[in-house]
Amino acid sequence: MSQSRVYLVGAGPGDPELITLKGKRVLEEAEVVIYDRLVGDGVLEFVNPQAELVFVGKESSNHSRAQEEINRLIATHAKRGKKVVRLKGGDPYIFGRGGEEASYLFNESIPFEVIPGVTAASGVAAYAGIPLTDRRYSSAVTFITGHRMKGEGIDNLNWGALAELNHTIVFYMGVANISEITRKLTENGRSSMTPAAIVSRGTTPEQKTVLGTLSNISKKAFENNVKPPALLVVGEVVNLSAVLNWFEESGNALEDEPLEAVSFRMVTEKAPAFG
Numbered sequence: 001m002s003q004s005r006v007y008l009v010g011a012g013p014g015d016p017e018l019i020t021l022k023g024k025r026v027l028e029e030a031e032v033v034i035y036d037r038l039v040g041d042g043v044l045e046f047v048n049p050q051a052e053l054v055f056v057g058k059e060s061s062n063h064s065r066a067q068e069e070i071n072r073l074i075a076t077h078a079k080r081g082k083k084v085v086r087l088k089g090g091d092p093y094i095f096g097r098g099g100e101e102a103s104y105l106f107n108e109s110i111p112f113e114v115i116p117g118v119t120a121a122s123g124v125a126a127y128a129g130i131p132l133t134d135r136r137y138s139s140a141v142t143f144i145t146g147h148r149m150k151g152e153g154i155d156n157l158n159w160g161a162l163a164e165l166n167h168t169i170v171f172y173m174g175v176a177n178i179s180e181i182t183r184k185l186t187e188n189g190r191s192s193m194t195p196a197a198i199v200s201r202g203t204t205p206e207q208k209t210v211l212g213t214l215s216n217i218s219k220k221a222f223e224n225n226v227k228p229p230a231l232l233v234v235g236e237v238v239n240l241s242a243v244l245n246w247f248e249e250s251g252n253a254l255e256d257e258p259l260e261a262v263s264f265r266m267v268t269e270k271a272p273a274f275g
């Protein structure tokens with residue numbers, strides 16, 4: 001029996017239309033689709049109705065064991081000659097364990113392809129009106145996980161370097177540790193007035209953006225009852241959200257708070273002319 005390929009596919013951050021054409025095509029051709037918690041329902045509608053859908057996104061207290069089981073599951077279906085899609089939220093290679101799964105397939109001599117996706121940082125920032133780089137404010141961006149800090153010790157991160165670069169920082173999985181993250185940045189020299197945003201459920205109709213600064217974003221996130229999945233974006237570029245937030249402003253999102261006119265003026269006064 002000829003062995004089929006495994007496709008590691010990025011589903012994008014939520015809006016189903018943000019999947020790539022290639023990703024959509026392999027979902028239409030798939031025989032087995034193994035998918036995660038963060039994959040939006042809309043994307044699953046692209047899946048071939050005959051395909052077997054396997055959900056592997058349950059929270060587990062033992063992540064590494066769960067990952068081992070997922071690896072084996074993918075390989076077992078592939079060895080049966082099935083065309084397998086491993087569908088993951090965002091991009092498979094950005095905080096998605098896609099690298100571990102691809103390495104496992106390599107070790108098992110199972111052919112695979114990786115189909116990238118729009119990662120949460122770029123998709124969510126676009127829908128929240130935050131250009132992650134903008135030559136007026138920041139010429140670099142760092143993607144970082146706020147989750148490793150749990151149990152692994154926050155000293156693993158070079159906070160001094162992060163604060164000193166004065167650039168845009170996007171924290172994935174940071175909601176639970178937001179007060180610690182903002183404190184570490186300011187302790188290490190980043191101004192407490194640095195703009196910060198929390199965007200939850202980005203690119204979906206439930207998208208919600210909470211704007212603040214390093215000194216108050218943690219409190220505001222709590223007050224606004226921000227729930228994961230959410231991203232924390234830190235840096236001057238966040239100010240642009242006040243004017244560029246086309247998605248929530250146009251009624252695409254079920255936003256309940258009006259934009260602040262004060263932030264709007266601040267941005268337009270600050271931005272130098274283009275060119």
Ligand code: SAH
Nearest residue numbers: 090091096119120172173201202229230231
């Ligand atoms: N591979 C994924 C990331 C997985 S880690 C990607 O490339 O996007 C999961 C984290 O991604 C969440 O904790 C959250 O920080 C972020 N995330 C994913 N989808 C999101 C969304 N729709 N809105 C806000 N953050 C999101």
